[in-house]
Each structure stands twice: as C-alpha cells, then as structure tokens.
Amino acid sequence: MPAPQHPPRPQTARPAASAASPASAASPASKGARRTRRPAERQPSLDDPRIMLDRQISSDLYEPIPPYPTRTEREAEFYTLGDGEMFLNVGPHHPATHGVLRLVLKLSGEQIVDVDPVLGYLHRGVEKICENSDYYHVIDQVDPLEYLSSLFQEWPAVLSFEKLMDVEVPRRAEYIRVLSGELLRISSHILYMGFLALDLGGLTPILYGFIERDEIVEMLAALTGARMLFNYFRIGGVNGDLNHEFMSRLGDWMSRAGRQTEANAGLLNENEIFVRRMRGVGTLDRATALSYGVTGGNLRASGVPFDVRRAHPYSIYPELEFNIPTRDEGDSLARYLIRVDEIRESLKIIDQCLHNMPDGPVMAKLPRLLRPRPGRAWGAVEGPRGMLGVYAISDGSDQPFRFRIHDPSFVNLETVTTLLPGHLLADTMAVVASLDPVMGGIDK
Amino acid sequence: MDRSLRSRLEARLGDYLRAPVYQRNDETEIRIDPGAVPEVLRLLHDSVDLRFEILADLAGVDTGEVMQVVYHLWSPMSFDWLRIVADGLSRDDPRAPSATFLWIGAEWLEREAYDMFGIIFEGNRDLRRIFMPPDYTSFPLRKDFLLPDDAARSPGGGVRHVERTHAPATLADDPKAGIRRAPVS
Structure with a gap:
C-alpha cells in the first residue's frame, strides 16, 4: 500500500546531497566565515545557482537520486542500485526528448534495466486556470497544451461546452473545423517523421518536413491569424470564414501534397539504417496497449482499430469516407508507418471537405455571457497523438466548475516503463520519438 | 442515448448503482460507492455484453463537499461513453481503490489525481506526486485552494x-x- 507519508529512506542510497553541510564547503580557510554568515540548518535547493560557487563540484551533484526520502516502495526499489548498475539522466535538457522530459535510466552496461520518467517541468496548472476563467477564455488557455496541433486541444473543449449548452454548430463551421484539423494533423505527422529521423541521426527529412509544415502553417495563418496557437474554434462555430488567400494556398499545396508525401516517406521507408533501427524495437503488444489505455496511432500500430472519428463519431466524420489504417507488429516502425498512412487518409478527407463544403454561417447565435445549466459533459476527439478529451462540469455560473483535460501523450509516454527495459541506451531515442509525446500536453 | 445500454447496466450492476442511470447526449452515467469500484470495473470490463475495455479517462473531482473519482470508458458494444462516478469520498481523508489491477495505465492517472486532489488510491504501487515537486504540500485543484491573483x-x-x-x-x-x-x- 502506498504510504502518503514519507517512509524512512533506505541506507543503501548515498547521503543526502546537502550542499549546506559544512564538510563540503570549498576550503577550510573560508569555512569559518561562511558558517557565521549562514546558519547550518539551512537546506539550499539543488536548483540554487550559488551551489556552484560555495562548494566543490563533486560527482554526487549529478546523481539522479532524489535528495529526499523515497515515497513509495516502487521509488525505493528503483533508486537502489544492483550489482554493476548505474543511473543515467536523460533530460530535462536534451535535444532528443521532445521538450523537458527527464528519463532516469537504470543501466547495466549499455542495457536499460529500468526507467523512471520524471514529469512536471512544464506544469502550469492549466486546469486550475481554466476553472477560474469564463467559458470563452478557456479556449485560449488550452491552446498551448498541444502546441504542435493546438486546434485539437481546442476541439474537445468546445465540444464539451457545446454539449453542456446544447448548441447546434452550423454545418459549414463543422466542415471548416475538419478541414483545418486534418491540415494540422498532416503537419504534425510530417514533423513527427522528421524528428524521428533526426533523433536517429538523419538530418535531411526534417528539412523537407519543415517545407511542408511551413506551407500548412502559413495557410492556417491566413485563415486564423496565427501560426501556432490559433485560438480559432469558438463555442458554436469558428472564428472566421474561409478566405481567398487560404483557399489559393491550399489549392496550390494540394496539387503537390500527395506526391511530396510519397517522396518524404520514401526517404525514410527505403532507408536501411532507419528501418533496421526501428523494426522490432519497442514492441507494444495488443493486450499491453489496451491495458495502458494507449490511443491514437500507437494503439492502431498494435492492431486495435480504435479511432474516435469512427469509434465514437463527432462533427461530420460519419459523412466522410476514409480508412483506419492498422498494423499488427506494434513496434516503432509500425508506429511510424501508421502515421504515413494517416497522412494519405487525411489528404482524402481534405479533398472531400473541399468538394462538399456547404454555404451558410460559421457561428451559432450565442449570448455574450455564457452560463450553461448545471450539468456534466465529456467531449473527445481524435488528435494526431490519440484521443483528447475534456470533462467539464458546470455549476450554472460563467466559469466551468471542473475542467479536466485528458491528454493522449501522457498515457502514451507511460508505456516507456515497459518498452525501454531490455533495450540498449541508443534505442531510447527511437522508442520515445516513435511514441510522439508532446510535453506541453503531458505536463499541462 | 443508448437505451439498451441502460437496461444492460441495470441488469448487470443492479445492486451497485447508488442512483438511477443518467443519460444525456451521448453519455451514460452511473453512480457507485467508492468501495465497489473494483467489482464494477471488473464486471464492465469482462461481461460479454458490456466489454468496456478502453479506459478513456480517470479524473478526480472536488465538489466542495465531497470528492469523486470519475472514470470514462469506451466499449465497442455501445455508442455511448460510459461515465462512472465513484461518489462520496470524504474531503478530509479521500480514499478509493486503485484501478491498476485492470488498467496499468491508470497508475499515472491516479498519481495525477493524488497530486492534484490528495486522493489516495489503495493498491497503486507508485502513488507519489507526478507534476508538483516532492516537497510540495498542497493539493492545487481542491476548491479551497484559491488562486492569489484571481482578479475575477x-x-x-x-x-x-x-x-x-x-x-x-x-x-x-x-x-x-x-x-x-x-x-x-
């Protein structure tokens, strides 16, 4: 049973990294003077920059062992080294961890024995902020969570609010939502392909990927006015109608998108080094994936055809024709190939949206001050990384009483605790990058 | 609204339900005691006519008077989301059984609920803070945690x-x- 209070720390761990202890002061000569200046019981934080000045840098500064008593049996077990094992910190500032993710790896030689992901370096308390802002403002608060595809973070929020208020969204607005969402899904997947190759040492695909992403982002900037944090969806519709610049850029891009996607994918699919570093690495079988609650391409790569667009349709997806690509291997290569297939499906969806786009308004009529009746609603959409959900509770006031954000990257990242052990250190990058985590959403 | 799901739930979980099955839009909601969580989740997961095998979300809720643990599940047998509200956890000592025996992925979701609300999930092997630093002592999403700069x-x-x-x-x-x-x- 997990103890909420701190159990006594096992003696096998090193003595606490107490920078304040007089024994570790820089030199005996300055010891006395320092002691008078600072009381001995002060416990400076390890983050204190002065720590570098007033003590010799010893190797224990870099040890990942927490400078506090271990809190659970699992933590105590992890931070106890066996014979010939060592710890290695990967991150939080590491070019291949996609943000401020910190993985504490327990290594035996070059083989990973265990892993403890440490989160929270980007925690901003967005749920609390949303519970203290009114319904219109929630949308721009949630925008920076999924910063690679921020429309998909706005979508479940507006979806749950529309359910709370029984708002009917105009059909043209739904089409524009799907159109811009699928564009952003392609842009996110292209970036995923590039960063995956970059983490494995291939520099070229990210350059080609950014050509496509830049074009998509520019056309969305013409539509929404922003390149990254769009703040475009509104409760009951979208912020603005399609315009000429967006449509002409989209037409130009669509004429070469399919060809360009195949070229980008061919760069990696036929690269022997890439394929051999991905195949059979980080295999997630079907039962484990379901047990972890993994969603999105990572789940479909393990053979479960779960896609919220089909499993629990929302918006206009029931009217559109597209396939749900699945694969049975469950390894990193399968997760990559699923994304490539999804880009092709998204191009089909965009094509259908453009051909069937209805006329009409893009916003429903809503009061300036929203006060939904007391109630609860859950809205979920399929983002590039999996299912994004929002559970909103209204108490009849103009602010959501509870605003819960479910982020797919959070659950997807959790699987590294089973995927990494047994692999080599160099495979960490292949596995983590193939799961496609976005730390903005994970840390909320 | 999936009417047949309602009757299936009532047939399977009759004794566990603490309130009538509530349905709105595309959601079905049941309310249970926190002590009955393992049995109810096991029944929902394993019954051939329910098969709720995907844990979509696990969230803590502080209503100001009691705490709740809210689960959202998805099943191929129904076109509704299922919401399970484990209601009536005391605010002074909120305790609920863990769902990790069925979904390993609940481990981090429960760590998050512990971090934000202080709900203690009995059976979770690794219940420590996940976002806030280890020397932090409050539970920020509780309703008596007021934002100091809350101008509104x-x-x-x-x-x-x-x-x-x-x-x-x-x-x-x-x-x-x-x-x-x-x-x-």
Missing part, C-alpha cells in the same frame, strides 16, 4: 460587478467563504 473573484476585481455569480474570495475571516460548490444533481 477578488473583492474589488472584475468588470461585471452586477453579474458576478459567486461570492468573492474572502480568506481573512472564513477560509471557506469563497469556495464554490457543485450543484446538487
């Missing part, structure tokens, strides 16, 4: 004095004066 609820703040719907936060004399409470439903 500060006594002189906000632009809609007339339309303000809840009392401003006054921590000086009564710490619970500004706490919002969920409606009785």
